[in-house]
Amino acid sequence: MLEFENYVPVDVVFGLKKLETIGKYAKKYGTKALIVTTGPFFKESGLVDRIAGYLKKEGVDSEYFCDVSPNPHSNETYAGANFAVKTGCNIVIGLGGGSAIDAAKCIAVTVAQGGDIWPYWMGQKEIYAALPIIAVTTTSGTGSHISQYSVITNPETNEKPGAGSPLLYAKVAIVDPELMISLPKKMTAATGFDVLAHAIEAYTSKSATPFSEMYCERSIKIVGKYIRRTVQNGGDVEARVMMALADTLSGFSIAIAVITMCHAMSHAVGGVCNTVHGETLAAMTPSTIRHSMSFSPEKYKNIGAWLKGYDKAPADWKLEQTVEAVEELIKDIGMDIPLSQQGVKRSDFDEIIKGTIGYMGGGCDLDPAAPISADVVRKVLEESF
Ligand SMILES: [Fe+2]
Structure with missing residues (x-):
């Protein structure tokens, strides 16, 4: 007989120019956001500053972290988490494709749990805490803005597992197709x-x-x-x-x-x-x-x-x-x-x-x-x- 479970608790905000509404959602979950990107491209293009402005208008401060590779590495997400702790961030925004969003998810867990996250990514332990995550997708795509997965590479072992946990769902996924127009x-x-x-x-x-x-x-x-x-x-x-x-x-x-x-x-x-x-x-x-x-x-x-x-x-x-x-x-x-x-x-x-x-x-x-x-x-x- 048919039986199944269907739990995908993501607030999807879809449409042209929806990025401008990000502050309204972010302020529900925290007061200071870490914006995570892969490399400085979105800082140089002005997008990070635009988002910081939308957040500020709603009273949410932000910091920015871009030292993440495409295929993000665990040592990079540890560095991002240390930076988030040092700067007092209590929300993580992944801005980009799957790599940025997955890195944001991993940083959110690393900050909330502390310690070594690798056993949790290898599926040996259950993830038990994460900061609220907001995903802003700039590609179509990787599905990471909707899914409960985060794929991280361990450069020491060459393993690239995808951790899965209900805590890895983004609270909000902003899908603004305008952001995808310049994608090469x-x-x-x-x-x-x-x-x-x-x-x-x-x-x-x-x-x-x-x-x-x-x-x-x-x-x-x-x-x-x-x-x-x-x-x-x-x-x-x-x-x-x-x-x-x-x-x-x-x-x-x-x-x-x-x-x-x-x-x-x-x-x-x-x-x-x-x-x-x-x-x-x-x-x-x-x-x-x-x-x-x-x-x-x-x-x-x-x-x-x-x-x-x-x-x-x-x-x-x-x-x-x-x-x-x-x-x-x-x-x-x-x-x-x-x-x-x-x-x-x-x-x-x-x-x-x-x-x-x-x-x-x-x-x-x-x-x-x-x-x-x-x-x-x-x-x-x-x-x-
Ligand atoms: Fe995929």
């Missing part, structure tokens, strides 16, 4: 593909529910229709708005149904080789679909048909057509970059396999083709190389 073409394509990968994996996950399936269907249809437009013309506001919606829907879907083999592998690849998340997913998604599609054929047929604009898969739709639809999309957005061109070496495979079925094993277990063996992971790596 390559980042638009990579983060746009991540949106699709979230929807594909959550839709086929063993934890899928009627809610998550609904989010995935709408997200996949939107990506099929709009992703090429955002890549071809970043200033296409309608397409940017729709991809921001797809990212948000996909975020809800992974909050409920998590991810499967491809994301599990992508984290392990990223941990070892510091690759771009969306590019790595694009390299491996066709092969992972080929491996898993016969275990849930109706769902995989729908994915391809939705990408091609059908409302549901026609009776004669073949599974291979779904792989072709995904491959065509990857090519059209310039994401057909094999792992070998992303800095991955065959000599990295053993460590990647170990991480995939080790600390990312929970994701593999949700794949329709689970259990996922080391041989399967190696085969996908070879096919994506």
Whole structure:
């Protein structure tokens, strides 16, 4: 019989110019915010100062921390937490893509709990405290503004786990598509593909529910229709708005149904080789679909048909057509970059396999083709190389 739980407690504030309202939300949760970004770009562009102004208007002070890498490192989040404590911040705002938002979440936990957070990120202990988090997403996207996950890399161990906890939900997610208009073409394509990968994996996950399936269907249809437009013309506001919606829907879907083999592998690849998340997913998604599609054929047929604009898969739709639809999309957005061109070496495979079925094993277990063996992971790596 049908049974499920559906808990995604995020106040989503969606629309052009919604960033201007951030102070109104922030003041509900604290008096001083740490704004976290990856690098100084948003300070130099004036966005950080604009946000500081919106906060100040509502009586909220702010500080700014930008020493965070794309694929944020645990030593960086410790430094950010020390800075937050020193400056008396009691809210953390993640401004950027998934890296900035995930770093903000990790800083929020590190400040509230103190001590070593790594056992909590490795899933060995339950996160028990976090400062309130506000997510301002500037990409479409990573889903992190909606989900209860935070992915952090430990540079000493090359592990890149995603911690999951209800305390890692943002209190408020501000999705202002105006912030995405200046996102460069390559980042638009990579983060746009991540949106699709979230929807594909959550839709086929063993934890899928009627809610998550609904989010995935709408997200996949939107990506099929709009992703090429955002890549071809970043200033296409309608397409940017729709991809921001797809990212948000996909975020809800992974909050409920998590991810499967491809994301599990992508984290392990990223941990070892510091690759771009969306590019790595694009390299491996066709092969992972080929491996898993016969275990849930109706769902995989729908994915391809939705990408091609059908409302549901026609009776004669073949599974291979779904792989072709995904491959065509990857090519059209310039994401057909094999792992070998992303800095991955065959000599990295053993460590990647170990991480995939080790600390990312929970994701593999949700794949329709689970259990996922080391041989399967190696085969996908070879096919994506
Ligand atoms: Fe992702």
